[in-house]
Amino acid sequence: MDNLDHGIIDLLRLNARAGYGDIGDVIGLSASAVKRRVDRLVGDGVIRGFTIQVDPAVDGLATEAYVELFCRGTVAPDELKRILLDVPEVVDAGTVTGSADAIVHMRSRDIASLEVALEKLRLAPNVDHTRSAIVLSRLIHRQHD
Known part of the structure; x- marks a missing residue:
């Protein structure tokens, strides 16, 4: 994992519904590059799932x-x-x-x-x-x- 992966994870922690393009705008990658990284992070078990939190x-x-x-x-x-x-x-x-x-x-x-x-x-x-x-x-x- 590099700083870009950590940046993606940090942004997804703030908003798991964030679009790949929006994440890419913040960390300096294209939407498709962010998607590839997210797919790899999911495949490697770094990201275990996406969920909502209810009061x-x-x-x-x-x-x-x-x-x-x-x-x-x-x-x-x-x-x-x-x-x-x-x-x-x-x-x-x-x-x-x-x-x-x-x-x-x-x-x-x-x-x-x-x-x-x-x-x-x-x-x-x-x-x-x-x-x-x-x-x-x-x-x-x-x-x-």
């Missing part, structure tokens, strides 16, 4: 929380993943350093449905307890996928 509130998922998950003993990441996949309110999760075993990003309709989802997590085998922080306002959100 979660539109889907009725306005309540958001970050949850620390604490397990009893040692639990393999694959087991944590299995537990978390059973809870549809979990939108993102990862194992972490520190006292918690994982950090979980959850979205739900409201506080009551968040509480039900949290209880489902707490009842899962190997889960000792959780510690939650409900998001009051989002300050920054950057997509890096």
